Amino acid sequence: MAKDTPSIAKNKIKRSLRAIIDPLPSKKEISLLWEYFENSCAYCNVKIDPDSRLGHLDHVIAQSDGGNNSIYNHVLSCAKCNGDEKREMDWEIFLKQKLVNSENFDSRKLEIEKWLEKNNIVKIKLKRKEKVDKIIADALAQFDISVQSMRALKNDIYQD
Secondary structure, eight states: OOOOOHHHHHHHHHHHHHHHHSOOOOHHHHHHHHHHTTTBOTTTOOBOOTTSSOEEEEESSOGGGTOOOOGGGEEEEEHIIIIIIITTSOHHHHHHHHTTTOTTHHHHHHHHHHHHTTOOOOOOOHHHHHHHHHHHHHHHHHHHHHHHHHHHHHHHHHHO
8 A cells, every 4th residue: 555645645635625526426326337338448348347456437538638527527448448558648549549440449439429428517617617726726735834844843853
């Protein structure tokens, strides 16, 4: 298990605050995703055991690109496609490359698009997004101050 460092804690704070506005999918929603994709990778169609750790929820549009945490902004992906091959690549470009010599491209693309169409979450308005970003930035700045104070205190403790 990873050791909690200030860097990891900052990332957890950022994700936790953002999740108040844009919560992660529930277990029920995740079950719907697995059912929709019939326990198979949306990209390569390999079967995935739901009890294994080989199934990933892949953000179709990354949060950094304006995507949200709605279940309808995720597809079911195998570890190889999501972790090793696709990485930050656009899903449609990846699918074309993955299925370059396959007749399955159109049907797989359509299946993914039908799922994505259900994403009716309205994007956060720009002013509200700026406010969210400021709240998070302020919290992280305060955390940095707290870390500096603790490190200074640690130095004082060990010098006595």
